[in-house]
Amino acid sequence: MIDGHIHFNKQPYTLEIVNEMVKTALSKGIDEIWLLDHTHKFKEFAFLYSTLRDDLTVAWYQKKSPIPIQEYFDFIKEVKSHEWPIKIKFGLEVCYFPEHEKQLKEVLNSLPTFDFLIGSVHFEFGSGIDIKKEICEKYDIIEFNKEYFKIEEQAIKSRLFTVIGHPDLIKLYSNISNTEIYLPMIEHLASTFEQYNQLTENNSGLVRHGFPYPGLSEQVIKVFKKHHVKFHRSSDAHEAKDIGRCFEELEENI
Secondary structure (H helix, E strand, O other): OEEEEEEOOOOOOOHHHHHHHHHHHHHOOOOEEEEEOEHHHEHHHHHHHHHOOOHHHHHHHHOOOOEOOHHHHHHHHHHHOOOOOOEEEEEEEEEOOHHHHHHHHHHHHHOOOOOEEEEEOOEEOOEEOOOOHHHHOOOOHHHHHHHHHHHHHHHHHHOOOOEEOOOOHHHHOOOOOOHHHHHHHHHHHHHHHHHHOOEEEEEOHHHHHOOOOOOOOHHHHHHHHHOOOOEEEEOOEOOHHHOOOOHHHOOOEO
C-alpha cells in the first residue's frame, strides 16, 4: 500500500525524521512512501509566485524563507545510501501556474530527476485557494470554481506531472452545493484525466483544515470511476504522525 503524498514541511532533513516516517508507515500497513516538499520551499521556484497579488496571499509567501534545492538533493542522496524496510520515493509538489509553464519546464529539466512530481493548483487570480477563507470569499463561487478546474485541466495537458494533487482542493473554502453546476465541471475534468491517462490522488489532507470528510466525495469518485480515472491514497501528511491518515475511509482506483 502506498501513501503518495508526505511532506517534510518544517521538519528537518534528517535520517531520524525518515526513520520516524518509516516506523509510522509500517504501523499502518504501508510499504511504500512518497516524500516531498512544496516548490515554495526552494529559491529556484521563486518565479512561480511573482504573479501573486492578493494582499493576504502575498503576505503568506513573504513569510517563507526559501532554501537552495541542492540541500534537498543532498539529503535525498544520503537517504538513498541506506537500506530501509519499505520503498521510499522522493519528489516535489509543484504549484502549477499556466503563465509560468514554459519557465517551469525549463527549471525542472535543469534539475536532477525526481522519482515523481505532483502538480497542484493552489492559486488562481493571484490568490491562494487554501490559505484563508476570506481570500476565497472575495470571488463569485461559481467563477472561482470554473477558473480552478480550467487550471487543473491545463496542468493535466502540460504532461509535466506524475500525479495531479488533490484535484478537488477548491471545495475547502468554495464548495458548491448545487450539483447541476458542480458535477458538469467534474465530468469535464474526469474526461481530461481519462484522455491524458493522468494519475491523481484521493487525498485526506483537508481534514487537517477541519473539512467534514476525508478525500474525494462519493459523487466525484463515481464520476472518476466512470471515466476510468486512476487514483491512489495520499495523506498529505505534514508530520510523521499523519501518515496513512483516514486511509480506512479512502477508496483507491489503481
